[in-house]
Amino acid sequence: xxxxxxxxxxxxxxxxxxxxxxxxxxxxxxxxxxxxxxxxxxxxxxxxxxxxxxxxxxxxxxxxxxxxxxxxxxxxxxxxxxxxxxxxxxxxxxxxxxxxxxxxxxxxxxxxxxxxxxxxxxxxxxxxxxxxxxxxxxxxxxxx
Numbered sequence: 001x002x003x004x005x006x007x008x009x010x011x012x013x014x015x016x017x018x019x020x021x022x023x024x025x026x027x028x029x030x031x032x033x034x035x036x037x038x039x040x041x042x043x044x045x046x047x048x049x050x051x052x053x054x055x056x057x058x059x060x061x062x063x064x065x066x067x068x069x070x071x072x073x074x075x076x077x078x079x080x081x082x083x084x085x086x087x088x089x090x091x092x093x094x095x096x097x098x099x100x101x102x103x104x105x106x107x108x109x110x111x112x113x114x115x116x117x118x119x120x121x122x123x124x125x126x127x128x129x130x131x132x133x134x135x136x137x138x139x140x141x142x143x144x
Contacts, residue, residue, distance in 0.1 A: 044100065044103065063119040066118075067118075067119040068119075071122075079128070094113055
């Protein structure tokens, strides 16, 4: 069926606009997985207290990291996969916090979990904004 997408409700196929297909989707997906790896590594390495300049900055960093991750995955995989991606990221954030509590050099924090969930929700909402064309714009700009 070439470059067509099946409408599940009617069983018909509709053409996907060439502009909507990413030419370098493997590159963008590799970056998405590097973001996840970075979150996992940075969450599990020892963290000196002086890294965060103010008390809530740790929560801000959690929110930003998960928002960027959710948004980037949404750009790479499309809106139809957002719910499952969001659920996976929320579970990942919870599992990482549990592991942190077992390390002896990091603490588990419910507030970190809430910040992670807030980030996932922000990234989810951004995926429905005009920013959803970000990778298409990058491809036009960088790979003419």
